[in-house]
Structures are given as structure tokens and as C-alpha cells.
Amino acid sequence: xxxxxQIPAALxxxxxxxxxxxxxxxxxxxxxxxxxxxxxxxxxxxLLLIQSSQREQTxxxxxxxxxxxxxxxxxxxxASQPGDSATYLCAVRLSGGYQKVTFGTGTKLQVxx
Amino acid sequence: xAGVTQFPSHxxxxxxxxxxxxxxxxxxxxxLYWYRRVMGKEIKxxxxxxxxxxxxxxxxxxxxxxxxxxxxxxxxLKVQPAELEDSGVYFCASxxxxxxxxxxxxxxxxxxx
Numbered sequence: 001x002x003x004x005x006q007i008p009a010a011l012x013x014x015x016x017x018x019x020x021x022x023x024x025x026x027x028x029x030x031x032x033x034x035x036x037x038x039x040x041x042x043x044x045x046x047l048l049l050i051q052s053s054q055r056e057q058t059x060x061x062x063x064x065x066x067x068x069x070x071x072x073x074x075x076x077x078x079a080s081q082p083g084d085s086a087t088y089l090c091a092v093r094l095s096g097g098y099q100k101v102t103f104g105t106g107t108k109l110q111v112x113x
Numbered sequence: 114x115a116g117v118t119q120f121p122s123h124x125x126x127x128x129x130x131x132x133x134x135x136x137x138x139x140x141x142x143x144x145l146y147w148y149r150r151v152m153g154k155e156i157k158x159x160x161x162x163x164x165x166x167x168x169x170x171x172x173x174x175x176x177x178x179x180x181x182x183x184x185x186x187x188x189x190l191k192v193q194p195a196e197l198e199d200s201g202v203y204f205c206a207s208x209x210x211x212x213x214x215x216x217x218x219x220x221x222x223x224x225x226x
Contacts, residue, residue, distance in 0.1 A: 034215060043204065044217035051212070089156070093213060100169060101146070103156040
């Protein structure tokens with residue numbers, strides 16, 4: 001059974017700081033990994049999708065890396081802004097079979113102006 | 114392009130009543146997923162449709178939950194009869210193509226009293 005852990009559960013940083021969010025998974029037979037952000041009372045917004053064959057993906061100030069062998073992914077946010085405040089979730093899709101998706105518990109980020 | 118839509122946004126019902134949630138995926142997306150988040154817990158997979166067929170319903174908690182996807186377009190999730198522990202936010206997502214990048218709706222917040 002795939003288990004996905006996100007550390008830390010909450011993070012508070014001053015504006016402008018670079019930060020790293022972590023996602024760990026137990027089953028390395030993954031198809032892809034997707035990072036989302038969720039704003040209070042809203043749905044999930046897709047940030048980055050990394051295929052199992054890829055090492056990293058970049059979008060603007062965001063960079064996500066994937067190390068399947070160690071069961072880890074990181075989301076790097078450069079020059080954080082107050083608008084980045086949200087809960088960040090990683091979701092891991094297994095390969096083969098029904099490709100079930102397992103979510104982590106999320107990291108709640110607060111960027112202080 | 115319209116995103117994933119869900120209706121209603123909120124529903125408050127009494128224990129024992131029936132509720133039907135609706136999801137309209139992004140046009141052309143064959144894959145449709147239902148997820149649930151109960152208070153303080155991670156988002157949990159419920160089931161996955163490919164067109165009108167149930168690909169994986171292993172996450173459905175019990176037989177009080179019934180999901181349908183008519184003609185491979187919109188989907189409904191019926192809870193009958195509702196219990197207190199069914200309270201939570203129900204998310205729908207859709208994906209198309211081989212990347213399986215999921216796009217989420219805003220969710221339906223269900224409260225059973």
C-alpha cells in the first residue's frame with residue numbers, strides 16, 4: 001500500500017525567502033507525481049506534473065524534483081510571495097494496474113509580508 | 114476552456130437522507146475521479162471512471178455510495194442513506210491523454226447532521 005508523507009505539516013517564512021517542501025512515498029513503482037496547491041475553500045490547482053522518467057520540472061518560480069529510488073520529491077519555491085500562501089499537496093500515481101492516486105497530507109505554507 | 118464543475122457547492126442534510134452530488138468534467142476527458150477529504154485527514158481516492166465504465170472503485174467506503182457516469186460525460190455520486198461520518202468535502206477530477214494530469218473541481222462540502 002502506497003503511503004505518502006509531507007514534511008513539514010506547516011511552514012511560515014518571511015517574504016522573499018526560498019523554500020523547499022518535501023514529499024516522500026513508500027512504493028517507487030510510480031507513473032507520475034503531481035504537485036497541487038489548495039487555497040482555503042477552493043479546489044486543487046495543478047502546479048507541476050513529473051513523469052516517472054523525469055528528474056525535474058520547472059514552472060516560473062517553482063521547481064519540482066523527483067528521485068524515485070529514494071522515494072522523494074521536493075517542491076522548490078523561489079523568492080516566496082504572500083500570494084504563495086496555501087496548502088501544498090503532492091499526489092503519487094502508481095504504475096500498472098489501476099494506477100491509483102495517493103495524496104499526502106499537505107504542507108500549509110504562510111508567507112509573511 | 115471550462116474547468117471541472119461540481120454541484121452543489123454545499124449541502125447540509127440530516128442523517129438518513131439522500132444526497133446526490135454532480136460533477137461535469139472537462140470536455141473530452143475520458144478519465145473521471147471522485148475523492149473525499151474528511152476533517153483533518155488526507156484526500157482519499159473513491160473511484161475512477163474511464164468513459165462510462167468503472168475502472169477502479171476500491172476506495173468506495175460501503176454500499177451506501179453509488180457512482181454513475183451517464184454516457185461518459187457527467188457523473189453523479191449518490192449517498193443513501195447518509196451517515197454522520199460521510200461529512201467532508203467531495204472532489205471530482207478529470208484527466209485526458211497519457212499524462213493523466215488531473216484537473217480538480219472546487220469540491221462539494223457535505224455536512225450530515
